[in-house]
Amino acid sequence: MSNFRELDSVLARINTMSCESRENCAMVSSKGRHARRRSDWHKADDEFFQESYPSGPSNANDTEAGYEDIQGKTLKIGDIRYTERIELDDRIAKIKTRAEPMGRKRILLREARDEPSPRSEIVGPISAHRKQACHNTRICWRDNAKLFVPFTALLKSIQGRFGSGLASYFIFMRWLLALNLVMSLFMLLFVVLPAISGNAESGSICNKRDPFSAECCHETYENSTLVSTGFDAVFDFATGTGWLELTHLFYGHYPNVNVRLQFLEWTYVFPLAYILTCSCCFLVSFMWIVYEAAKGFRESLVNEKGSFHVYCNVVFAGWDFSIKSPKSAAVEHSVITNELKSLLHAEIIAEKRKSMQSSERWKLRFKRMFGHFCATATLFGSGFAIYYASKLGLENARISDGNQTKEEIAGIEVPDFVMEYVPSVTITVLNVVIPPLFGILSVFEGYSPDQQVNFQILRTIGLRLASIFFLMASFYSIMCPAGSFECTGTKCKAPPCWETYVGQELYKLVWVDLVFSLAMVFIVGSLRKVVSSAIPLLQVDFDLPRQVVDLVYSQSLCWLSILFSPLAPLLHVLKFLVVFYVKQFHLKVICAPSLLLYRASKSKALFMGALLLSFLAVTLPIGLLVLEVPPSRSCGPFRGRTHMWGAVVDSIKEWPVWIKAVFGFLTTAGFVVPALIVLILCLYYYYAMAAAHRSMVSRLQDQLILENRDKQFLREKLEALKKSTGRSSVAEATPLRST
Amino acid sequence: MGLSHGKEFTQEELDDYQILTYLTKKEIYLAYKKFRALDPQKVSESKQNPLSMELVCTLPELRVNPFGDRICQVFSSTKDGRISFEDFLDMMSVFSDAAPASVKLEYAFRIFDFDGDDLLSAQDLGEIINRLVSPNYLLPAENTKLVGHLLEETDLDEDRALSFAEFEHAVSKAPDFVRVFVIRL
Numbered sequence: 001m002s003n004f005r006e007l008d009s010v011l012a013r014i015n016t017m018s019c020e021s022r023e024n025c026a027m028v029s030s031k032g033r034h035a036r037r038r039s040d041w042h043k044a045d046d047e048f049f050q051e052s053y054p055s056g057p058s059n060a061n062d063t064e065a066g067y068e069d070i071q072g073k074t075l076k077i078g079d080i081r082y083t084e085r086i087e088l089d090d091r092i093a094k095i096k097t098r099a100e101p102m103g104r105k106r107i108l109l110r111e112a113r114d115e116p117s118p119r120s121e122i123v124g125p126i127s128a129h130r131k132q133a134c135h136n137t138r139i140c141w142r143d144n145a146k147l148f149v150p151f152t153a154l155l156k157s158i159q160g161r162f163g164s165g166l167a168s169y170f171i172f173m174r175w176l177l178a179l180n181l182v183m184s185l186f187m188l189l190f191v192v193l194p195a196i197s198g199n200a201e202s203g204s205i206c207n208k209r210d211p212f213s214a215e216c217c218h219e220t221y222e223n224s225t226l227v228s229t230g231f232d233a234v235f236d237f238a239t240g241t242g243w244l245e246l247t248h249l250f251y252g253h254y255p256n257v258n259v260r261l262q263f264l265e266w267t268y269v270f271p272l273a274y275i276l277t278c279s280c281c282f283l284v285s286f287m288w289i290v291y292e293a294a295k296g297f298r299e300s301l302v303n304e305k306g307s308f309h310v311y312c313n314v315v316f317a318g319w320d321f322s323i324k325s326p327k328s329a330a331v332e333h334s335v336i337t338n339e340l341k342s343l344l345h346a347e348i349i350a351e352k353r354k355s356m357q358s359s360e361r362w363k364l365r366f367k368r369m370f371g372h373f374c375a376t377a378t379l380f381g382s383g384f385a386i387y388y389a390s391k392l393g394l395e396n397a398r399i400s401d402g403n404q405t406k407e408e409i410a411g412i413e414v415p416d417f418v419m420e421y422v423p424s425v426t427i428t429v430l431n432v433v434i435p436p437l438f439g440i441l442s443v444f445e446g447y448s449p450d451q452q453v454n455f456q457i458l459r460t461i462g463l464r465l466a467s468i469f470f471l472m473a474s475f476y477s478i479m480c481p482a483g484s485f486e487c488t489g490t491k492c493k494a495p496p497c498w499e500t501y502v503g504q505e506l507y508k509l510v511w512v513d514l515v516f517s518l519a520m521v522f523i524v525g526s527l528r529k530v531v532s533s534a535i536p537l538l539q540v541d542f543d544l545p546r547q548v549v550d551l552v553y554s555q556s557l558c559w560l561s562i563l564f565s566p567l568a569p570l571l572h573v574l575k576f577l578v579v580f581y582v583k584q585f586h587l588k589v590i591c592a593p594s595l596l597l598y599r600a601s602k603s604k605a606l607f608m609g610a611l612l613l614s615f616l617a618v619t620l621p622i623g624l625l626v627l628e629v630p631p632s633r634s635c636g637p638f639r640g641r642t643h644m645w646g647a648v649v650d651s652i653k654e655w656p657v658w659i660k661a662v663f664g665f666l667t668t669a670g671f672v673v674p675a676l677i678v679l680i681l682c683l684y685y686y687y688a689m690a691a692a693h694r695s696m697v698s699r700l701q702d703q704l705i706l707e708n709r710d711k712q713f714l715r716e717k718l719e720a721l722k723k724s725t726g727r728s729s730v731a732e733a734t735p736l737r738s739t
Numbered sequence: 740m741g742l743s744h745g746k747e748f749t750q751e752e753l754d755d756y757q758i759l760t761y762l763t764k765k766e767i768y769l770a771y772k773k774f775r776a777l778d779p780q781k782v783s784e785s786k787q788n789p790l791s792m793e794l795v796c797t798l799p800e801l802r803v804n805p806f807g808d809r810i811c812q813v814f815s816s817t818k819d820g821r822i823s824f825e826d827f828l829d830m831m832s833v834f835s836d837a838a839p840a841s842v843k844l845e846y847a848f849r850i851f852d853f854d855g856d857d858l859l860s861a862q863d864l865g866e867i868i869n870r871l872v873s874p875n876y877l878l879p880a881e882n883t884k885l886v887g888h889l890l891e892e893t894d895l896d897e898d899r900a901l902s903f904a905e906f907e908h909a910v911s912k913a914p915d916f917v918r919v920f921v922i923r924l
Contacts, residue, residue, distance in 0.1 A: 092758055092759075095759065096758070096759050096760075096761075097839065097841065097842050099842065099845040099846060099849075101814075101816035101825065101826060101829060102756075102759065102760075102816070102825035102826065102828055102829050103816060103825060104816075105759050106755050106759065109755060109758065109759060156923050159923070310892075311885065311888045311889045311892050312889065312892055312893060312909045312910065312912060312913045313912075313913035313914075313915055313916075315864070315867055315868060315871065315885075315889055316847070316851070316867075316906075316909065316910055316913050316916055317910070317913040317914075317915040317916035317918075317919045317920070318871055318919075319804070319805060319806070319871060319919065320919050321800065321804060321834060321919060321920055321921055321922050322800065322919075322921050322922055322923055323800070323803060323804075324799035324800045324802075324803060325799070325803070326802075326803050328803075329803035329804075330874065333805075333871070333872060333873050333874055333875060334875055336871045336872060337871075337872040337875040337877065340868070340871075340872065340877065340881075340885060341877075341881075343885075343888075344881060344884060344885065347888075701895065704895050704896070704904070704905075704908070705895045705896060707896075708895060708896025708897075708898065709896060711896065712896065712898060
């Protein structure tokens with residue numbers, strides 16, 4: 001029996017709670033249908049929505065006022081009941097969100113403060129005081145945190161002049177800067193600093209009895225590297241060879257033994273630190289990207305079908321309120337006009353397509369297939385071009401690293417310089433030349449403008465990734481194990497330290513990429529700007545998709561080179577800083593205002609999606625390399641091991657038995673299979689949840705429609721009633737007019 | 740005018756403003772500076788002195804904004820378009836980055852509701868579109884067609900008008916809204 005009573009009281013409590021949250025059920029039940037109609041339409045937070053329209057025409061009517069009085073009273077009762085439960089903070093937060101003038105809010109705030117809530121009495125004044133202090137610190141913290149976000153003023157001016165879509169590009173770049181800064185901090189703290197400040201422990205000295213030991217090979221390698229002076233030193237700086245090769249910029253120079261840190265007297269297992277720090281960088285990037293991407297996707301995929309309400313987005317969210325210069329306002333006006341017109345145009349095209357004859361349809365399909373074929377062929381063509389170019393560069397490197405004397409190397413300096421740059425220049429030229437071709441191709445294929453942009457981005461990213469893949473593939477040929485009686489693999493004539501070689505190639509690529517993008521802005525851009533005054537067709541447009549792809553590509557180069565040159569993130573921080581300012585100049589001075597409306601939400605999801613894609617594409621070869629490929633014998637922290645991950649395996653071997661047992665268990669099928677099953681179940685659970693939410697959304701939508709039909713029906717009834725009973729009931733029916 | 744000055748506001752006012760708006764202390768001072776620059780004499784006399792709509796609309800963001808006059812009307816506590824400092828603070832708070840979507844929505848609805856009947860009717864929508872394209876021109880037929888498409892997307896109960904709930908629902912699918920409905924101090 002008591003059980004029943006308990007259940008009853010619980011039910012009652014649930015009832016009151018849901019009543020309060022659904023804005024006063026008491027009123028609903030007492031005032032019947034048309035009261036609920038009103039109340040349901042507004043959220044619990046804005047009970048005073050009606051009151052806040054005091055000057056509206058609705059208030060002129062007495063009956064309306066009376067009605068509101070009743071509503072107001074019931075609300076007050078509800079309010080008191082409600083406020084008994086929530087604390088002062090919540091009440092204040094609630095007042096804050098009210099859409100009312102400041103004067104009224106301040107009165108409400110004073111009332112809320114004066115009115116003692118039972119809860120705060122119990123907890124006592126000290127706690128309340130502390131809470132206030134805490135609130136103030138929170139405000140202070142919020143105040144100060146804003147000061148530390150760099151470029152805020154710059155971004156503000158960009159947003160004011162060019163709208164939020166383009167600002168989101170620069171925000172993305174700032175985010176990349178932050179990511180690289182974090183990664184470079186990691187690398188500096190855990191790899192570069194220990195390597196510079198620490199003393200290598202014994203065991204790293206070449207024993208003459210075994211000339212092909214890792215130590216002796218290393219010594220030979222360091223001695224054979226030519227350190228030049230004068231002009232050659234500058235040349236070396238640009239190519240990453242010579243003196244630069246023997247700095248901590250590249251993999252080859254790092255020790256392979258434990259390091260004693262000078263100040264801390266700790267032993268630092270260097271190879272382990274190296275591989276773990278690199279992995280950490282990847283992990284941090286991955287998690288950060290996923291976090292940001294999830295945010296972006298959440299925003300862009302609100303609709304269950306993933307498509308926007310396009311017209312809504314243009315009309316209600318079309319005008320960027322932050323715009324303040326008349327010039328960009330005029331641009332914004334014409335951009336919105338264009339957008340609206342193109343939407344109407346797209347509608348017409350879609351209708352036309354529906355009525356298209358089958359022969360025309362086949363023609364279009366054929367055209368598109370041909371377009372895809374061309375794009376794929378171009379991708380592969382440029383891929384092979386890169387492959388051969390980098391082979392050519394490698395041949396050259398072999399010559400200079402081979403059996404020649406130092407004099408001979410100095411003799412072939414000039415063609416050497418050209419040859420050094422063949423692979424990176426090839427890649428960059430292709431990246432500059434091919435995307436416009438894709439642009440022409442997509443016009444020819446007859447897609448809608450939206451699809452055109454999407455295809456162009458996809459293909460451009462494909463090109464970038466393909467170039468990276470083919471580059472890696474060409475490097476793969478030099479990654480061959482050295483026999484036991486040689487320092488480098490003679491079979492494939494590898495350079496003495498292929499990791500450094502790869503690092504150098506990527507280093508050169510960074511330079512060439514930077515130089516080309518500067519040239520594109522300052523030389524090509526300014527030329528076009530001058531010419532475009534005569535020929536408007538040549539106007540420079542800030543092509544957002546292509547710019548983003550450029551950024552993503554730079555970032556993937558950074559990830560790619562972390563392992564081979566630990567200072568790469570730092571280099572990229574500098575590069576992004578330069579690019580940040582240069583692109584601003586590009587946008588502000590050179591570019592004509594874009595007539596495409598870039599939507600911030602859509603672009604953010606797009607940026608992060610592209611970044612995630614290329615991150616995965618980079619991680620795959622790097623992961624394979626770490627796990628499978630033998631590191632070169634004469635350099636780097638992993639010399640003498642069979643593969644880089646071996647450093648981790650070795651250190652696990654030194655751990656206590658039970659941890660080893662745990663790790664051993666983690667790799668057996670007994671663990672992996674159940675874990676996989678659990679993962680799949682989780683996945684299924686979330687999938688089911690998503691499906692349930694989807695159906696819930698559609699049901700709620702139906703309910704909304706039904707509710708509205710109800711309303712309409714009632715209104716019609718009332719109208720009829722009004723007519724039949726004459727003037728006396730007119731006043732009563734009036735409040736309904738407004739809905 | 741530096742930020743260290745404390746005499747513009749009493750401590751209580753400042754506290755209230757910080758609690759009741761989404762602005763930081765620095766931004767409140769900045770807003771005051773901006774507002775005072777419109778009519779230094781009148782504002783220095785009393786913060787409660789309302790300024791005329793024409794004057795407030797000379798602020799760069801409002802001047803170029805097609806809904807500048809509507810914004811003033813909605814935020815005016817005297818309901819005649821005149822804006823006092825507290826109204827201005829309200830405005831800046833709602834348009835700040837920190838303000839949640841629900842608050843922005845509420846005000847957006849009022850701004851778009853030209854005739855103040857608590858509904859966005861087809862006329863309201865047509866007016867919004869006209870103001871958006873403003874110096875350019877859309878044919879009346881195009882305008883009606885656009886309004887038709889818009890209602891098709893958003894009007895759930897088929898009464899050819901948007902209530903606040905429908906507006907809320909619609910804008911939740913226009914994710915740019917929150918980012919665009921921002922005026923930076």
